[in-house]
Amino acid sequence: xxxxxxxxxxxxxxxxxEDPDEEITYNTPLISGGIVDSFSMVSxxxxxxxxxxISIPDDKATPxxxxxxxxxxxxxxxxxx
Amino acid sequence: MTNIRSYEExxxxxxxxxxxxxxxxxxxxxxxxGWYCSDRICNMGKADKMALLWENAMxxxxxxxxxxxRLASNTIGQFLRSLGIDAGERVCIFLDRIPELYLGFLxxxxxxxxxQPLFSAFGEESLFVRLNNAETKAIxxxxxxxxxxxxxxxxxxxxxxxxxxxxxxxxxxxEREVVFSLEEAAPVEHFEIYPSTAExxxxxxxxxxxxxxxxxxxxxxxxxxxxxxTSKWVLxxxxxxxxxxxxxxxxxxxxxxxxxxxxxxxxxxxxxEAGFSAEAWYNFIEKYRITMWYSAPTAIRSxxxxxxxxxxxxxxSCLRYLASVGExxxxxxxxxxxxxxxxxxxxxxxxxxxGSMMICNYPGMKLKPGSMGKPFPGIxxxxxxxxxxxxxxxxxxIGLIAFVPDWPALMRTYWKNEETFKNKFKNGWYLAGDRAxxxxxxxxxxxxxxxxxxxxxxxxxxxxxxxxxxxxxxAVAESAVVSKPDEINMEVVKAFVxxxxxxxxxxxxxxxxxxxxxxxxxxxxxxQEIEFIDKLPKTRSGxxxxxxxxxxxxxxxxxxxxxxxDD
Numbered sequence: 001x002x003x004x005x006x007x008x009x010x011x012x013x014x015x016x017x018e019d020p021d022e023e024i025t026y027n028t029p030l031i032s033g034g035i036v037d038s039f040s041m042v043s044x045x046x047x048x049x050x051x052x053x054i055s056i057p058d059d060k061a062t063p064x065x066x067x068x069x070x071x072x073x074x075x076x077x078x079x080x081x
Numbered sequence: 082m083t084n085i086r087s088y089e090e091x092x093x094x095x096x097x098x099x100x101x102x103x104x105x106x107x108x109x110x111x112x113x114x115g116w117y118c119s120d121r122i123c124n125m126g127k128a129d130k131m132a133l134l135w136e137n138a139m140x141x142x143x144x145x146x147x148x149x150x151r152l153a154s155n156t157i158g159q160f161l162r163s164l165g166i167d168a169g170e171r172v173c174i175f176l177d178r179i180p181e182l183y184l185g186f187l188x189x190x191x192x193x194x195x196x197q198p199l200f201s202a203f204g205e206e207s208l209f210v211r212l213n214n215a216e217t218k219a220i221x222x223x224x225x226x227x228x229x230x231x232x233x234x235x236x237x238x239x240x241x242x243x244x245x246x247x248x249x250x251x252x253x254x255x256e257r258e259v260v261f262s263l264e265e266a267a268p269v270e271h272f273e274i275y276p277s278t279a280e281x282x283x284x285x286x287x288x289x290x291x292x293x294x295x296x297x298x299x300x301x302x303x304x305x306x307x308x309x310x311t312s313k314w315v316l317x318x319x320x321x322x323x324x325x326x327x328x329x330x331x332x333x334x335x336x337x338x339x340x341x342x343x344x345x346x347x348x349x350x351x352x353x354e355a356g357f358s359a360e361a362w363y364n365f366i367e368k369y370r371i372t373m374w375y376s377a378p379t380a381i382r383s384x385x386x387x388x389x390x391x392x393x394x395x396x397x398s399c400l401r402y403l404a405s406v407g408e409x410x411x412x413x414x415x416x417x418x419x420x421x422x423x424x425x426x427x428x429x430x431x432x433x434x435x436g437s438m439m440i441c442n443y444p445g446m447k448l449k450p451g452s453m454g455k456p457f458p459g460i461x462x463x464x465x466x467x468x469x470x471x472x473x474x475x476x477x478x479i480g481l482i483a484f485v486p487d488w489p490a491l492m493r494t495y496w497k498n499e500e501t502f503k504n505k506f507k508n509g510w511y512l513a514g515d516r517a518x519x520x521x522x523x524x525x526x527x528x529x530x531x532x533x534x535x536x537x538x539x540x541x542x543x544x545x546x547x548x549x550x551x552x553x554x555x556a557v558a559e560s561a562v563v564s565k566p567d568e569i570n571m572e573v574v575k576a577f578v579x580x581x582x583x584x585x586x587x588x589x590x591x592x593x594x595x596x597x598x599x600x601x602x603x604x605x606x607x608x609q610e611i612e613f614i615d616k617l618p619k620t621r622s623g624x625x626x627x628x629x630x631x632x633x634x635x636x637x638x639x640x641x642x643x644x645x646x647d648d
């Protein structure tokens with residue numbers, strides 16, 4: 001679980017965080033906080049699907065479900081069970 | 082009582098002089114939008130009235146009275162002048178929706194410079210082509226975005242100043258960088274505002290076309306005459322309103338109706354600097370008791386998707402009037418808002434080039450859900466034949482939306498692109514580039530774009546720009562970019578790509594290409610889907626037939642394929 005959180009967190013930092021000095025945690029709001037916008041969410045979803053060999057239905061890939069690393073990991077666990 | 086009172090009466094008795102008189106403007110006088118949006122309101126006895134209520138995603142709040150806005154815009158103006166920035170020079174605002182964006186915009190106008198707002202999510206290439214075209218002298222930005230500017234600096238010798246508004250001193254400044262802190266700067270009480278006149282350039286907004294690079298749409302200070310009155314009559318802004326325009330000032334709605342309209346009317350407006358979340362938006366409306374809400378179909382459809390139950394958790398009874406812009410508002414969204422908020426969203430149609438609202442639904446006028454409405458008083462609009470440019474008066478016949486080019490906020494040119502500008506005018510009409518039809522009661526009904534430009538979430542994306550950027554990716558041999566239908570954004574970008582030898586068509590390659598475009602251009606331009614194909618449909622002369630791919634995505638007839646190679 002911790003490893004998955006770190007993988008997702010690191011991906012968000014590498015791909016979406018513009019300010020290299022900004023610190024984010026597992027609970028930092030990603031969508032409502034403006035770090036990942038709704039258009040970019042598609043690329044984040046694609047990353048998760050590729051990385052964990054799953055398919056996330058569009059109705060599950062909501063801004064709320066993607067709003068923090070913790071929420072994303074909870075969503076992933078639904079499909080990895 | 083609504084401001085417009087009777088639409089029909091206003092149409093009969095209209096003159097732009099109504100707006101000029103209300104603003105105490107006489108032809109030939111000085112007209113400076115920066116002054117009208119701050120000093121004038123203070124002079125009217127409203128210096129202590131709240132002008133801007135700002136909050137960010139972390140819950141930090143800032144409040145500015147009209148006197149604060151006056152002082153802050155003076156202070157920023159003086160700072161820019163101290164750097165040697167003169168009237169007519171371009172100053173880019175590359176900021177998130179922080180207060181410095183709104184206040185800086187007015188400060189730039191107060192010194193007679195041209196404000197060039199750019200969406201802060203733009204990637205390096207999108208930023209470069211726009212700064213390069215405008216030969217921008219200074220850019221106002223913040224720490225998190227300065228990295229993108231630094232990567233371009235060697236290619237931009239004309240860019241003399243990079244102004245960072247939130248420098249924390251932890252890292253050394255680099256070449257051409259200066260710090261400006263609004264909170265630490267001494268407020269400037271007395272400031273000599275540039276004596277701009279009607280045709281003095283004010284704002285340069287960039288918009289995408291089918292071919293070529295983005296076009297810089299030049300507006301002038303006289304645009305205020307349209308923006309003031311349309312805000313008053315269409316948005317029905319009234320003295321006690323608390324107004325929220327959800328648009329980012331990187332786009333024209335965010336400046337015409339997110340800065341100029343409300344401030345010139347002396348209204349209190351709110352800004353939420355955060356990403357989209359239905360809960361956060363409802364909470365914001367409830368907390369600030371927002372009465373007038375101007376938003377976009379994409380946001381409205383996202384709220385619909387979030388469900389009705391969420392709405393019941395909030396007291397949204399403060400909402401008095403709702404309006405929408407950016408793309409056609411579907412009838413379902415109008416009906417939904419009437420059901421859940423007790424008020425419909427009134428659709429408005431206009432463009433970067435028109436500078437102000439053109440065809441709208443008005444308070445008090447019969448609303449036909451899904452319709453664009455009727456022309457603003459003083460605007461002569463028509464549906465014209467796409468070949469003869471003669472007006473079509475018969476209801477139900479599709480043609481091009483056209484306007485007699487005589488309203489104050491019409492663009493004055495495309496920056497360094499006079500030829501394209503001239504091509505927008507045919508047979509005495511300004512052509513909007515959109516198709517529509519009229520009904521028997523004179524209401525306009527939107528049909529679609531008249532070109533290949535993609536309107537995604539209310540923002541225009543050029544397929545040419547995306548295709549050009551795709552070719553710079555190491556795996557891409559050829560590409561064709563079209564729109565595909567989308568439930569929330571109306572349409573999104575889709576790319577058809579052929580790969581170079583040695584690259585595999587798989588989801589990892591797709592992701593790499595998506596991220597490449599997102600960073601190079603913007604998240605809006607990032608293809609939401611990439612389809613790898615062996616060969617693109619082309620004419621025998623080698624031109625890619627984008628039309629065929631578009632038709633396939635939209636389930637339309639493919640049409641004539643006689644020129645298709647291999648046929």
